[in-house]
Amino acid sequence: MDLSHVVQLVIQGILSGGVYGLIAVGLSLIFGVMGIINFAHGQMMVMGMYVSYWIFVLLGIDPYLSLAAVAAAIFVLGYFIQASVVNRILDYPEAMQVLPLVAVGLVLENTALLLWGPDHRSPQTALSLETTWIGPIMIDDSRLIAFALAILITVAIFVFLKKTDTGKRIRAASDNRMGALLVGINVNRINNAAFGLGAAATGAAGALLLPLMPVSPNMGHDFTLTAFIVVILGGMGNLMGALVGGLILGVAESTSTLFLPATLKQVVSFSILIVIMLFRPQGLFGGKK
């Protein structure tokens, strides 16, 4: 086994992990505030990819430049889903909260099928083939940019929640819904904003992934599951935990190909999930129970 091959895999794992982290941050935020698991998360990411694809194909604007617009579009989608569906089911038993969101996921997936058809689409963007070489080690530029932006967005969300008034309201609503209501916070609106923000993060992740992989309507489930594992790994509701969880999962999946057939990649991620559930159910960094 040659050392540069190992280094290569670790780097690729870290870079992919950053994007996993960003997808999971959205899921973690939504869970942290509402205590709801967004089973339509992957499909929202795919919507982000398609919006970004559309902007690229119709207007010729590179996915990195349209990032803010894509995030805004998916924010609106998330806000709408929260206002129309999720706010109504917040007090339901957990098992009953799952189904409406799975349904939302199916609606999104089939909307994509209707609008863009079943084909795999992968337009070649300006940077999608660019690479940087350090000796024998290749660094994929679009992966590196995706990683850097993912970290940046996560930090920005973190600062937003800590420093701004709206961020503080979101945290208050997350901490104690009744208390927040009593001090005059419009909790429903705050929930809408929080869901929208979580959705925007995953939508942005989608845009960052567009140069890296072909988009097709049915790829959402895989990413919902990945985000799920990452969130459990880092601790439900813990944003920095989600980011670190993403990095760990990325590296584990990537380096597993050294020892295992690639068909067992998913076995690696789910084994991690089982181990964490058994020995540290609150996640590596703790979180909401």
Place this chain on the structure above:
Amino acid sequence: MGKKKIKDKRLDRRTFLKVTGAAGVGVAASTFGVPLLLRAAPEPIRIGSVQPATGPLAVIGVGQRRGNQLAVDYINANGGIKSMGGAKLELLLGDSESKPEVGRSEADRLIREGAVVMTGPFQSGVALAISTLCEQRQVPFVMDVAALDKITAKGHKYTFRVFITVTGLLNGAVKYLKMVTETKKAMPKRAVVTNTADAFGKGMSGGFIKFLKKSGLPIEIVDRVQYPLGIHDLSAEVSRIKAAKPDILFPVSRPGDGIILTRELYKQRVELMGIYGPGSPGWYEPDVIKDLGKLIYYVMINVPWINPNSKVYQQANAAFLKAYKKYLDTNSAYAYTGVLVIADALERAGSTDPDKIVAALKKTHFANHPVVGGPVVFDEKGDNTGALTALIQVQPDPDLLKRVKIVAPKQFAQSDEIVFPAPQLWKR
């Protein structure tokens, strides 16, 4: 999805009354001695088509149906089955939903509704089920697409196959590889096989490895990289391919992974003499050609293919394009061929009696079809001895749709030149 053209032909009350009424008038007319010319036109001959029109293979299934229907329309427009008084063909539609058990019950329904010959069904699993059913019901079954060898290995009397077998496909893959390496005097030594870990991917690549070993070519398979169907990222897999230092790559892919694989090979600068697909999709679809641009050039794939030089193809393609705004691809072209072969047998049988149709099918010698291969002639098992694969190579051409070129066999070739070894991906 062309719903106006293709309707589900379940017998409803109105059609029943119309048909029986017409038949009644016909019977009355003939018994009461009305002149021959006034009698009802001959009863249409019903062909049952079971295709995966919904489910994961819907895109292909709908294309297959259209191929079948287009051939039926063609025969009818040219006077129907002349030996049977110009009887028209009628296509009864069944949907396997991509599942064998549904395929069987749909076939059963179509036979009950009067299908005298069956065609379809794209998936080998469905073909096995329908083949057994047709043997019981004594209805000839002419498969347009289905490749598994064992469908025809059971000795069923009523089953015929226009498509190539898996063995035929793999023989083609090795034969063309030999031809390319010998004529270009460039022999790769180390090879990596990649495949999706579904039934098709495993079976096809496993078979190819066996056939390659038997062939005596001095190519060593140094690694086999399998990955799950629907993968989104192949960077780790390509690092592993790179570490194996192959000269050539034999990918068995599914739509979607060809794009990721090629781009990742480019980014990681994996040095290869070329990419040679033993037979799988993911490399020749118009979207893939468009998205990959220069990177897809010089990829070679062994595959059952259309014969764009034939008049039949040109005519059928024009009709297909007009009706459905899509090009007639290999699968649809085989579906088209299936119905033409059935019509040819009916013409010679002059009857819808199953044994007469089978006798006619056994004597089939049908050359006027739109796919690469010799005349359709069935051997004792019912397999088409004329079925051939083509070797296609993607070559530079300003017109996107003309980039996929047949390079072998010679008599079908659209380009005399085969490029091998190919320039490295990043030097184009």
